[in-house]
Amino acid sequence: EIVMTQSPATLSVSPGERATLSCRASQSVSSNLAWYQQKPGQAPRLLIYGASTRATGIPARFSGSGSGTEFTLTISSLQSEDFAVYYCQQYNNWPRSFGQGTRLEIK
């Protein structure tokens, strides 16, 4: 099984600032990497797939980069609605696996 490791576990950022979240895979997943946002009491929402392609309706302030084993999610200017938990997930191999999540909180 591919282990996905996210860092940091918690990130404190002020509104309007940039947030950078990291995800590392224990072996190459090529570009088969997705990012999700989850708010309390809600299902995860797909943000990014293919490591860098925004899903339908996702604002341009969200961007993804990376390939192989190292990936980054960047939120360019944080809005109040962006404070949530973010998960990365690989879909290159079975079983599918998720990172443990990064909690993005207001500083």
Add this chain to the structure above:
Amino acid sequence: QLQLQESGSGLVKPSQTLSLTCAVSGGSISSGGYSWSWIRQPPGKGLEWIGYIYHSGSTYYNPSLKSRVTISVDRSKNQFSLKLSSVTAADTAVYYCAREGNSYGYDPWGQGTLVTVSS
């Protein structure tokens, strides 16, 4: 717009079998190119992939749960189901169903249903 909706028992006794159904609306579960998955999230914890069923009926389960999991599809009702046997308190979680497309991750998701294992 494709929508998924989980249903089933919210309380299951230890050692019994958890049963959930995911109803698909706004599209056909028989459409090619998609797999239909179950994913769970224990309270306050991260996401764990349980398994999938393809429109053809082929399945793949997480090895950590394989001995206890069965996923099936009912094309006439446009739904798929999860059975998890011999449950313990560690199986208490919000259970989600979701569709996986070809190379784009899980979208959409159901709203999730909480299953509590307790006597």
